[in-house]
Amino acid sequence: MxxxxxxxxxxxxxxxxxxxxxxxxxxxxxxxxxxxxxxxxxxxxxxxxxxxxxxxxxxxxxxxxxxxxxxATREQAFAALDLQAKYGCAVNVLVLDVDETLRSAGHTDNEIPRETLHLLTEFHEADVPIVICTGQTLENVKGFLIQGLGNELVHSGSVSVVYEAGTGVFTPGHGPDTKQLLYEDLDQDVRGVFDDLRARILSDAPEGIRQGCHLQGNEFNVTLKPNFETGSDRARDLIDDALRYELDLLADCVGGATREHVRAFYAAADPEIAGVLADAGDLPDAVADEATGGDSADALAFIPEGVRGVLERVDVAYYEADAAEVASRELNKVVGVQAAFDVLGVDDPFALVMGDSKSDLRVMEWVADEDAGIAAAPEHASGRVLDHVRETDDLVFDEGAADEVLRTAWALNRLAEQ
Known part of the structure; x- marks a missing residue:
């Protein structure tokens, strides 16, 4: 049989x-x-x-x-069997976002459910390292991890925290490698852009954005969040305005850049940003022409090389009705995860990456490009995240139910043992 x-x-x-x-x-x-x-x-x-x-x-x-x-349920077991047949290996490291992935403000009272926490302990006991990958501060993450998983597990040497979206990596029990401050390698050109941007982001903002948004992130991540309910029409309109404002302020902070340069660069890179600019009549002609059949290289040829070099190191992300973000490309979750793998000794990763945002998508795309894992996302994740997950293994789970995919991965590992 x-x-x-x-x-x-x-x-x-x-x-x-x-x-x-x-x-x-x-x-x-x-x-x-x-x-x-x-x-x-x-x-x-x-x-x-x-x-x-x-x-x-x-x-x-x-x-x-x-x-x-x-x-595992029937569906989870058969999904695991399909994954085992496709990849022929077990998950040997977990890479997990926290907010709206492991926990959800809408369905889990913003706490990680006990079912999910217990499954994480099961993976730990099976010697599968855990990398928590989040935009939160280190102290926040350490607090709820110790409360949920216990001090012994968190400090076991097989748990790593990539915090503030890649600014640093904390891996207890590894001597001088326990805490890595990745921002120390960032040069002054990019530091200066973020120093200027963060200093001006609220003081220079139009009154509607200044009163309707609050600032999150760190010195290398400038994120505007709405003071209205996430997902609401008011939040959507406000974040669209905030995105356009951030792009224009970024142009003022990058030497030699114009607003046309910055708008074109990021619109060409992200169709969602292009859509927000188009709705306001701010989409540069070069990008509009490229979208209707022009050459993408020609669309950006008018941007000076020096300006393009800086913009290539600065990321802009749009989360509809949720956030407008400017961050360093050199301090991101992929870089943080790679550093965590090095400390944990994960030399040949086959990771389960779970997340909901574009910063998580970059990790998902990296493991896909390297044939180094699989990706999963909650049903309310960013559209581009869901597209990637559905096009790969379709590991989409209900809001607040991260245990669904963890059970599938657990079943995969059991089947791979045979």
Whole structure:
């Protein structure tokens, strides 16, 4: 019997839904000082063992199939089987965004669900390193990781934090490599642009943007966020205005640049930015011509080489009704993840990358280009992120339900062991 047929038989002939319910109860039962509760947990644990034993006895890969039945739904198990057939290897490192990926303000009270946290401990116990990759500050990330995963796991030597979208990397337990400040390698030309930009971003802003937005990021990441509900019409209009303002301010901060140079450069690189500029009648003619059949190189030929060299090192990102961002291309999540892999000793990565934003997309594209992993995203992710994920392995999960893909990856690793 082929593995596909055996897997089909597993989910057709056994009550795997109840088995998973017992496994989740045993795994997630909170520590309580109650004899009755403890007896109930022990009873459930015994029932779980019996049900797994029944599966073990029915299949030649009994241990693997018992584990699959206890952790993965039918859909997750068959998705894992497809991934195993396609790639022929297991996930050997996790690269995980936090906000709106592991946790969601809309569906998880902005906390990482217990199911997700427990699965991360399962990967840790299976010697799979974890790289948390976020725009947050290091102290914020350390706080909720220790609270959710425990101090021992976070400081085990197999967990790394890429913080502030690549400004630094923190990998406890690695001596002089524990904390890497990647911005120290950034030269003064780019530093000067960000110093000027950040100093002026609010003071020079039109009143509507100054009152309607707040500033996030760090010295090499300047992000305007709306004071209105993310996703609302008011937030959309405000962020569109903020994007155009940031582009024009960037032109003032780059020596020799004009607003036409900057608008053309970033519109040619990002169709969403081009769309925002076009809606306001600000799309440069050269880019408009390129979009209707012109040559993309010709569209940017009027930009002086020195200006283009600086702009190539500065990234502008637009998140509809959510944020307008200017950041250093040399301090990004890809660079941070590569540095984390070096410290963790991940020499031949096959990563599961989970994220929702364009900064996460760059990591996804990097692992795809290097044949070094797979990508997953929540259903509310940026459109370009969803396009990439759906065009590769279609690992899209419900909002606040990162455990869905983690279970698929866990099943993949079990199948790859055979």
């Amino acid at each position: 082929e593995r596909f047929d055996r897997l089909y038989a597993l989910y057709d002939e056994f009550d795997t839904e109840t088995l998973r319910a017992y496994q989740d109860f045993v795994d997630l039962f909170p520590p309580v000082d109650s004899r009755v509760a403890l007896e109930y947990w022990e009873s459930a644990s015994d029932e779980l063992v019996e049900r797994k034993d029944d599966v073990r006895a029915a299949f030649p890969e009994g241990e693997t199939f018992a584990g699959l039945a206890a952790r």
